[in-house]
Amino acid sequence: MTLGPSITTRPDDGAAPTRPAPPGRPGLDRRTWHVRANAVVVAWFLAAFVVAIIHRWLPESTWLLTHLMLLGAVTSAILIWSSHFADTLLGRPAPGGQPFMVVRLAVHNVGAIGVIAGIYTANDVVTALGGGLVAAVALTHAGVVLRQRRGAIMARFGKLSLFYVAAGLALAAGAGFGVLLARRTTDAAAQAGLYVGHVGTMLMGFVGLTVLGTLVVLWPTMLRTKMVPGAPLAAGRALWVLVGGVVVVGAGALAQVPAVVLLGTLVYLVGIAMLVRPMVTIARAKPPRSFATFSATCAVAWFALCVLALGIVVATAPDWPAAVEDLGILRAPFAAGFAGQVLVGALSYLAPVMLGGGPSVVRAVNEEMDRAALARVVTLNLCLVLFVLPLPSLVRVTTSMLGLAALASFIVLLARAVLARRRLVRRRDDDVLATGIPTGAPPVRRRLGAAWGVGAVAVAVVLGVAGDPAAAGLGAGSAAADVAGTGETTTVEVSVEGMRFTPSVIEVPAGNELVIELTNTGTDVHDLVLETGATTGRLSVGETRTLDAGVIGRDVEGWCSVAGHRQMGMTLDIVAVGATGAAAGVDGTDGSDSSAGSDGSAVEGDGGTHAGHDTSDGAGAAGPDDAGAAGLLDLQAEPGEDFTAHDAVLPPADGAEVHEVTLTVSEVEAEVAPGVVQERWTFNGSAPGPTLRGTVGDVFEITLVNDGTIGHSIDFHAGALAPDRPMRTIAPGEQLTYRFTATRSGIWMYHCSTMPMSMHIANGMFGAVIIDPPNLEPVDREYVLVQSEVYLGDVAGPADADKIAAEEPDLVVFNGYANQYDHEKLVARVGEQVRVWVLDAGPSRGSSFHVIGGQFDTVYSEGAYLLGGPEDAGGDPTGGAQVLPLVAAQGGFVELTFPEAGNYPFTSHAMVDGERGAHGIFAVTD
Numbered sequence: 001m002t003l004g005p006s007i008t009t010r011p012d013d014g015a016a017p018t019r020p021a022p023p024g025r026p027g028l029d030r031r032t033w034h035v036r037a038n039a040v041v042v043a044w045f046l047a048a049f050v051v052a053i054i055h056r057w058l059p060e061s062t063w064l065l066t067h068l069m070l071l072g073a074v075t076s077a078i079l080i081w082s083s084h085f086a087d088t089l090l091g092r093p094a095p096g097g098q099p100f101m102v103v104r105l106a107v108h109n110v111g112a113i114g115v116i117a118g119i120y121t122a123n124d125v126v127t128a129l130g131g132g133l134v135a136a137v138a139l140t141h142a143g144v145v146l147r148q149r150r151g152a153i154m155a156r157f158g159k160l161s162l163f164y165v166a167a168g169l170a171l172a173a174g175a176g177f178g179v180l181l182a183r184r185t186t187d188a189a190a191q192a193g194l195y196v197g198h199v200g201t202m203l204m205g206f207v208g209l210t211v212l213g214t215l216v217v218l219w220p221t222m223l224r225t226k227m228v229p230g231a232p233l234a235a236g237r238a239l240w241v242l243v244g245g246v247v248v249v250g251a252g253a254l255a256q257v258p259a260v261v262l263l264g265t266l267v268y269l270v271g272i273a274m275l276v277r278p279m280v281t282i283a284r285a286k287p288p289r290s291f292a293t294f295s296a297t298c299a300v301a302w303f304a305l306c307v308l309a310l311g312i313v314v315a316t317a318p319d320w321p322a323a324v325e326d327l328g329i330l331r332a333p334f335a336a337g338f339a340g341q342v343l344v345g346a347l348s349y350l351a352p353v354m355l356g357g358g359p360s361v362v363r364a365v366n367e368e369m370d371r372a373a374l375a376r377v378v379t380l381n382l383c384l385v386l387f388v389l390p391l392p393s394l395v396r397v398t399t400s401m402l403g404l405a406a407l408a409s410f411i412v413l414l415a416r417a418v419l420a421r422r423r424l425v426r427r428r429d430d431d432v433l434a435t436g437i438p439t440g441a442p443p444v445r446r447r448l449g450a451a452w453g454v455g456a457v458a459v460a461v462v463l464g465v466a467g468d469p470a471a472a473g474l475g476a477g478s479a480a481a482d483v484a485g486t487g488e489t490t491t492v493e494v495s496v497e498g499m500r501f502t503p504s505v506i507e508v509p510a511g512n513e514l515v516i517e518l519t520n521t522g523t524d525v526h527d528l529v530l531e532t533g534a535t536t537g538r539l540s541v542g543e544t545r546t547l548d549a550g551v552i553g554r555d556v557e558g559w560c561s562v563a564g565h566r567q568m569g570m571t572l573d574i575v576a577v578g579a580t581g582a583a584a585g586v587d588g589t590d591g592s593d594s595s596a597g598s599d600g601s602a603v604e605g606d607g608g609t610h611a612g613h614d615t616s617d618g619a620g621a622a623g624p625d626d627a628g629a630a631g632l633l634d635l636q637a638e639p640g641e642d643f644t645a646h647d648a649v650l651p652p653a654d655g656a657e658v659h660e661v662t663l664t665v666s667e668v669e670a671e672v673a674p675g676v677v678q679e680r681w682t683f684n685g686s687a688p689g690p691t692l693r694g695t696v697g698d699v700f701e702i703t704l705v706n707d708g709t710i711g712h713s714i715d716f717h718a719g720a721l722a723p724d725r726p727m728r729t730i731a732p733g734e735q736l737t738y739r740f741t742a743t744r745s746g747i748w749m750y751h752c753s754t755m756p757m758s759m760h761i762a763n764g765m766f767g768a769v770i771i772d773p774p775n776l777e778p779v780d781r782e783y784v785l786v787q788s789e790v791y792l793g794d795v796a797g798p799a800d801a802d803k804i805a806a807e808e809p810d811l812v813v814f815n816g817y818a819n820q821y822d823h824e825k826l827v828a829r830v831g832e833q834v835r836v837w838v839l840d841a842g843p844s845r846g847s848s849f850h851v852i853g854g855q856f857d858t859v860y861s862e863g864a865y866l867l868g869g870p871e872d873a874g875g876d877p878t879g880g881a882q883v884l885p886l887v888a889a890q891g892g893f894v895e896l897t898f899p900e901a902g903n904y905p906f907t908s909h910a911m912v913d914g915e916r917g918a919h920g921i922f923a924v925t926d
Helices: 030-057 061-090 097-120 124-149 158-181 188-223 231-255 258-285 291-316 320-355 359-369 373-388 393-435 450-467 628-632 757-762 801-806
Strands: 489-497 500-502 505-509 513-519 544-551 556-559 571-577 658-673 676-683 692-695 699-706 735-741 746-751 766-772 781-790 811-814 824-829 834-842 847-851 858-861 864-867 884-886 891-896 902-908 919-925
Touching: 030 061, 030 097, 030 320, 030 393, 061 097, 061 124, 061 158, 061 188, 061 320, 097 124, 124 158, 158 188, 158 231, 188 231, 188 258, 188 291, 188 320, 231 258, 258 291, 291 320, 291 373, 320 359, 320 373, 320 393, 359 393, 373 393, 373 450, 393 450, 489 505, 505 513, 628 676, 658 692, 658 811, 746 757, 746 834, 746 891, 757 781, 757 801, 766 781, 766 834, 781 824, 781 847, 834 847, 834 884, 847 891, 858 884, 884 891
Parallel strands: 489 513, 505 571, 658 699, 692 766, 781 834, 824 919
Antiparallel strands: 489 500, 513 544, 556 571, 658 676, 699 735, 746 766, 781 811, 834 891, 847 884, 847 902, 858 864, 858 891, 902 919
């Protein structure tokens, strides 16, 4: 009886291998077919390896890596090898033979690629088509085995083929769960239920049933010993228990009943125990000694642990979405510990037999595949253990990369094995021709033992700790103080919302170890740095990283170290609950943080800083006893001698049809009121940025250069085009070109569109583009006024994000400075026609532009004349207007003449804003 492509066993003992005897088959010879088919498996494996290396730069990298390994490599390997094991178990070839197997494998790979492409492009149709192909291949595979059973010899191993039938049905069901899961419904609980069903049917059903059923006969073959009598019968009974467990898990997931899922996993574990018991008996008599047997042993152990953990996590989670998040820790054990290990273990055993070449060559190839067997297995499994433990993030990085290398070493050894076979066959053939005596296998090489694996992992741990000692609780940066560890771990998920960590206050029982899982859900790069020195490092958008803060015995501050982000409120406070004395932190009396409410619960402080924390370094907004820059406000004060007002004079359009402009982002300190300095983020060094002017049909080619310290972008309202590319955020040091054609007239806003936009606009990143209406009449004087709000934080610091959110500006100004045109008045003469363009840049408040003592004879707003204009486009020429009403981002112009000499104040008639600095004076002379 044949158990593989060229492995046979004696019917009387059921397992002892004899010499190769491959059956004939149409098409390629079996060895060539297996080499080519398994090249597909290796290609998927290589793709997963590459993604693991570059995952930081890929979106959805964890999902992609998991599916490249499981849906690609593992599933392809199962389709190939289960077909051949079914041939052997049933004593007859499958319907359609090798050609039909090639078709099924090709269709599956097309479907797998379709699923991955569909998910990555958010194309539900492509995802559904790909999932449909995967399900169709699975059902066909099960049907082929059922058809093969008809008239088969059906020896005592025949019933084991039902494992492959059940596995095929499970794969089809799992594909269905996956397609439904990809629809991205807003029902989080339903999505979580589908996810659990998907995991259960795919891993416990498809992969688990296939592996367990195959090991019944492959295990004694790998150990080169006899099968325990009754093992096939025990496996047949276990099959129904295992299938029952999968069905119960799927039903519990669909019904969203956690207890049912737990029950299904426990039933499944009973089935594993029933099937594994004969394997344990065999191993006692003939212990594992090869890489294949070591890997298979560890894989089954990880599988059982993961199944148990799946049930417990779902049953103990507060809700289904939380269960899915907690199950994330099982991805590596399931994918690498179970599926990856069993894949490389089985192929390490089958590859020598598949390559063939005679007993001496097979022994030599086996020797290559078994290089450093124990060291590789120990390394991988120790790394997996460390990966699931709450260790410092850098330690997890070093150990996970080492474990990946141990797993991927299979590819290198397989390549060496292929080369060794060719070399030995050639040498043997040459020797036979020369002497008639074949050359034997090379001498056995010395193997690396478990100590080498332990040593390699120890080095990886040391490197991780050395790279981030504070995260490991070492050195002066430790957060443990003198508090004894409790041995318990508090894990908190933190996300980025705008320029805030959420939550921004974390309470941890004193003595607990704290693990922070930070996800960058913002639109710019961020990190988290603790005062102990522990840090996540920079995270790109969508990336998640774990930071181990160590044992918490005192209060600890954290912040985003990206320039300007801490000042904008990206701070995080860790509060040690129950700490006493000096370990408590700020006041050293009763152990309570001074930012706590009267009931002792932590509350967020104003402006991203918390009461009782030192703000002497200028970080964060002012505390309750320090008004920061706002405390310096005196709108009656005179500017300094070097004060120069922003030039409000608007030059006429230059007549060019193409306007090439470079806007350079820079961060400057500038006065916004007498004696009040704020950090301003600017285009070309001023806020507002330069005013651009043209006519309808003109082309504007803007080069944005980011010389700032964080990401920025630009949005021109004067151009109509898809925002995806031209309005994207660019990193410091980068530049982009923004090209648009002005097709409509008006005064248009441009601004930074990087989130949070309110922060970037409030910090000065705005300006005006004026596109003259056709037939615009010439006037004697033109001015442009851009109204905006100022939200003061610390002295010389950026805007206060909390005030922006609350819409509580400290100042409302024209052209970036409070009351500046009170000090340097705008001039006009009696009888002159004066045009004033007004843009409300916000970011939030509107404007009601009014000239005290003046009346507007022309009002143009948002592309239309409301009053006056060419040929009285705005209606009754005797009409007049008193205000130009604008909401945020709107603009227009007014025209008026001054009847006599004097000072004519202009302001926003939203009087509180006029009193906050939106005020100036026209000085009119004869």
